Amino acid sequence: MNILRDLFGPKPKRAVSAPDGPPARDLAGSGRENPITALLTAWGLPLDEPRSAIEARNGIVSDPIYNWPTLLLPEAEQLPGAMRPWAAYVHDRTPPQFPISRFSGLVWLADDADFNLRCTAEHIAKTLGPAPIGRRWNTVVAAWTSDLAEIRLTAWPPHLQSDKLQNPAEEHNPRLRSACHMEIATGLCLTLSEVERQWVSSSQRLRPLSIGGTPPQSSAPLETQLEYARRLEAGISTEPRLSIAAGGEALVVLSSQLYVIPRSAIRRLEVVRLTPAKGSGGATLYAICDSAAPNSEGQSLFLAADPKTDGLNEFAQNLADQIGCPLDIGPAFADC
Numbered sequence: 001m002n003i004l005r006d007l008f009g010p011k012p013k014r015a016v017s018a019p020d021g022p023p024a025r026d027l028a029g030s031g032r033e034n035p036i037t038a039l040l041t042a043w044g045l046p047l048d049e050p051r052s053a054i055e056a057r058n059g060i061v062s063d064p065i066y067n068w069p070t071l072l073l074p075e076a077e078q079l080p081g082a083m084r085p086w087a088a089y090v091h092d093r094t095p096p097q098f099p100i101s102r103f104s105g106l107v108w109l110a111d112d113a114d115f116n117l118r119c120t121a122e123h124i125a126k127t128l129g130p131a132p133i134g135r136r137w138n139t140v141v142a143a144w145t146s147d148l149a150e151i152r153l154t155a156w157p158p159h160l161q162s163d164k165l166q167n168p169a170e171e172h173n174p175r176l177r178s179a180c181h182m183e184i185a186t187g188l189c190l191t192l193s194e195v196e197r198q199w200v201s202s203s204q205r206l207r208p209l210s211i212g213g214t215p216p217q218s219s220a221p222l223e224t225q226l227e228y229a230r231r232l233e234a235g236i237s238t239e240p241r242l243s244i245a246a247g248g249e250a251l252v253v254l255s256s257q258l259y260v261i262p263r264s265a266i267r268r269l270e271v272v273r274l275t276p277a278k279g280s281g282g283a284t285l286y287a288i289c290d291s292a293a294p295n296s297e298g299q300s301l302f303l304a305a306d307p308k309t310d311g312l313n314e315f316a317q318n319l320a321d322q323i324g325c326p327l328d329i330g331p332a333f334a335d336c
Contacts, residue, residue, distance in 0.1 A: 054071065102185050
């Protein structure tokens with residue numbers, strides 16, 4: 001998932017087609033220490049302290065740029081031209097027992113989006129080396145990756161945007177129109193415990209999954225996924241699938257991430273159904289699981305999908321019977 005697109009929404013582009021962007025600079029061969037996390041540590045970003053402790057110390061405040069709840073980190077070193085301190089996203093489905101694994105920053109040096117991104121990239125390049133800079137649709141981008149850690153820079157040059165687009169935050173702070181947006185993922189993802197490793201190795205496939213052309217765990221899990229996401233290890237098949245541990249003690253899902261879900265943590269299974277409308281319709285099966293996050297509804301984890309509105313009803317009922325948990329097959333809504 002692209003965090004920037006989630007936060008700011010897709011921005012219409014003028015051109016019908018445009019380059020899909022340059023590749024990230026891959027630092028995989030830079031030695032045993034992850035160079036990105038080493039740089040983040042040098043900047044003073046808290047990579048090991050639980051989120052709950054940081055929230056208790058700094059408090060959740062209103063973002064000075066976007067006016068939404070955020071966690072600011074004024075103690076960390078700011079980059080030249082920083083519009084505000086480093087920030088961490090606040091969401092009621094984020095479990096507080098883990099370190100913060102995603103940070104964001106904003107840089108503005110001049111009323112020139114390309115210039116702001118290039119200056120920021122040059123600053124980072126002093127430590128990590130230069131990354132390719134180029135056009136991706138209606139943005140200019142650059143990125144560095146090492147294992148699951150990454151630093152991504154994105155700028156939206158105004159001349160590439162639709163004149164019809166209105167962004168209230170940009171109206172309030174015009175510098176945003178040409179700012180360089182920084183997105184950081186520390187790469188945090190728990191390793192398998194010995195019990196979980198046995199569950200994965202003994203699991204039997206229940207259903208293949210289709211996740212498109214992106215290989216599993218091509219990026220770090222989102223913070224809302226940390227309780228159940230686990231690192232892929234050598235020897236684990238990368239075939240996307242929903243499986244069940246041999247004794248039924250856990251579900252094992254390999255989709256965008258590897259998820260290991262103990263049966264004891266599953267509150268219920270839920271089928272979301274859509275009838276064809278503007279969209280093609282279909283069905284999606286989720287496991288609603290226990291979580292330490294503030295939201296009492298629990299975490300919703302993807303298990304399977306089917307192109308037919310009722311295509312998962314029987315499968316979901318059989319799975320619920322097999323693991324002994326409640327099942328909710330919801331009403332069908334139009335796929336608008």
